[in-house]
Every structure is written in C-alpha cells, then in structure tokens.
Amino acid sequence: MFGDMMGMMGKLKETQKKVEETKKRMDTVLIDEKSSDGSLMVTVTANREIKKIDISNELLSDKEQLEDYLILTLNKAIKRATSVQETELAAVAKEGMPNIPGMDSLFK
Known part of the structure; x- marks a missing residue:
C-alpha cells in the first residue's frame, strides 16, 4: 500500500516538474495574429506576453480604427495563446496522472 503511495507521489513530483518545464517552453512558442x-x-x-506589434503606415492616420484593430487582434491572439497553453498543460498533466477511475474525463 505504501509502495503504491510513494510511487504515486514520485510520479506527481515528476509531473509537476514537467508542467513547470512546459510553462517555460511556452515563452518560446510564438503566435501571430493579423487584423x-x-x-x-x-x-x-x-x-x-506581447512580443511584437506591427502597424502599417496607413493605419497610423486613423486613431479610432487603430484602437479597434488593436483590441480585436490582441484579443484573438490572447485567445489562441490561452488555447495552446491549456492544451499543452493538459497533455502533460494527463500523462503524469496516476490511473484513477473516472479522472479521464477531467483532461479531455
């Protein structure tokens, strides 16, 4: 009984390490979004984390349109980034979880 518990604890610590490594790796995954x-x-x-904003010269003359485009485009990029991060972290967490009946549905 305790051997199983120790094995599970070791696996959970290993999974926690992999999650932290994945979070660091997400700093290198770049997502581009265009208006x-x-x-x-x-x-x-x-x-x-915003890394770059590239604005055409034509857009610089219309402050209101630029603001609208920034809001829409940044929101789309952040939504995509969140999806990528959640997918990656869920895969790592699922891989490292002990086989507990009924837990599969949490990481789909």
Whole structure:
C-alpha cells in the first residue's frame, strides 16, 4: 500500500516538474495574429506576453480604427495563446496522472 503511495507521489513530483518545464517552453512558442485586412499584426507567446506589434503606415492616420484593430487582434491572439497553453498543460498533466477511475474525463 505504501509502495503504491510513494510511487504515486514520485510520479506527481515528476509531473509537476514537467508542467513547470512546459510553462517555460511556452515563452518560446510564438503566435501571430493579423487584423482582417492585414494592416496590423501582433505576436504573442503562448504565455500571453506581447512580443511584437506591427502597424502599417496607413493605419497610423486613423486613431479610432487603430484602437479597434488593436483590441480585436490582441484579443484573438490572447485567445489562441490561452488555447495552446491549456492544451499543452493538459497533455502533460494527463500523462503524469496516476490511473484513477473516472479522472479521464477531467483532461479531455
């Protein structure tokens, strides 16, 4: 009984380490998102850190449109980054979880 418990604890610690490594790796995963007309492009990491904003010169003359494009494009990029991060972390967590009946549905 205690051997199983120790094995599970070891596996959980290993999984925790893998989760931390995955979080660090997400800093290197870059996600590009463009506005509908391509006049604005943003790059964020999978950890939702903005790395780059590229604005066309034409868009600089219309402050209101630029603001709207920034909001829409950044929100789309952040949504995609969140999805990538959640998928990666769920895969690591599922891989490291002990086989407990009924827990499979938590990591789909």
